[in-house]
Amino acid sequence: MVGPLAVELGKYGIRVxxxxxxxxxxxxxxxxxxxxxxxxxxxRDSAPVGRLGTPQDLR
Structure with missing residues (x-):
């Protein structure tokens, strides 16, 4: 899905x-x-992976 900022700034060559x-x-x-x-x-129950994420997951 392309968000509004990506659409608005794409014409300037900016990726979002x-x-x-x-x-x-x-x-x-x-x-x-x-x-x-x-x-x-x-x-925890609503997370797709069945647990909360960890800071290490974001690396």
Whole structure:
């Protein structure tokens, strides 16, 4: 799918890409395990790979 920025800036030879990883396990999201596990479970269950991503996944 080509986004609006890619269409708008393509005529100037500018390419637009994005990475949309979804929920990533960080210290902030790890705190959800104790603070609000229902939210963490929602993100985990809705992830296509069955788990939250890790920072290493984005490399």
């Amino acid at each position: 890409n994005s990475l949309s990883p979804g929920a990533i396990m960080t210290p902030m999201t790890a705190a959800l395990e104790t603070d609000n596990p229902a939210i963490l479970n929602f993100y």
